[in-house]
Amino acid sequence: MLPAPDEVPWSALVNGNEVSVRIESNAILLDVLRDKAGSLGTKRGCDMGTCGCCSVLIDGVPRLSCLTLAQEASGCGITTIEGLADGHHLHPIQKTFTECGGSQCGFCSPGFLVVISALLEENPTPNDTEIKDAIEGNLCRCTGYQQIVDSVRVASEILASGDGVEDSTTAKSDPHPSYGGN
Ligand code: FES
Ligand code: FES
Structure with missing residues (x-):
């Protein structure tokens, strides 16, 4: 049986809000955004990089969150669909x-x-x-x-x-x- 991945601290500025949580070291950004950062608007479509449903901006650049290790985005500014509107x-x-x-x-x-x-x-x-x-x-x-x-x-x-x-x-x-x- 494979050992469980280590837990590591993770933080990022998600839609302008500082999010600091602990994640498994191999966690995928899509899972962290949906399960720990409250971004249920970020959708899981194919989960293999072909549909674009999971797209988010990392420091302003579009990325597929289903193909991105969360640790790659640690310390970055992440924009999800919830962050596009400016208030009302x-x-x-x-x-x-x-x-x-x-x-x-x-x-x-x-x-x-x-x-x-x-x-x-x-x-x-x-x-x-x-x-x-x-x-x-x-x-x-x-x-x-x-x-x-x-x-x-x-x-x-x-x-x-x-x-x-x-x-x-x-x-x-x-x-x-x-x-x-x-
Ligand atoms: S869920 Fe389809 S590209 Fe990420
Ligand atoms: S898949 Fe239904 S609006 Fe695009």
Whole structure:
């Protein structure tokens, strides 16, 4: 029988909050974020690096948390989906995902949103090729991707207009209304 891994201290700034916990030395970042740092928005899809659902930002860079040893991110700033909004103010890409249909079942959305937020931080006016390159590691089984690309383009326009914040307490219309009760 293999010996149990050692426990080690781990700390990081998760969405601006200092998190200090003990973890197994071989713990995966996705597990630490979900089980010890309260980020249930970080999703486990494939658990093998192919879907992008688990994407987070480590010091601003998109990484797959299912393929990252937690110790690699020790001492870093980690942004998860819970850290994108500024209080009640949604990030522009959160606003446009709701308005353009970028999210349907929503399971993939946290991964897309953090990756796109990093794209817009680096390049506020990406063209379609740059958008598609940025999200090539994220899979969505629902939208067909065009609504996601549209969402990024509209978010880019919001950023360019300087109107980059949205109060999330404002009621929104349903972007996926049901038709005829079916
Ligand atoms: S859960 Fe990490 S890439 Fe799918
Ligand atoms: S919205 Fe359902 S998988 Fe992307």
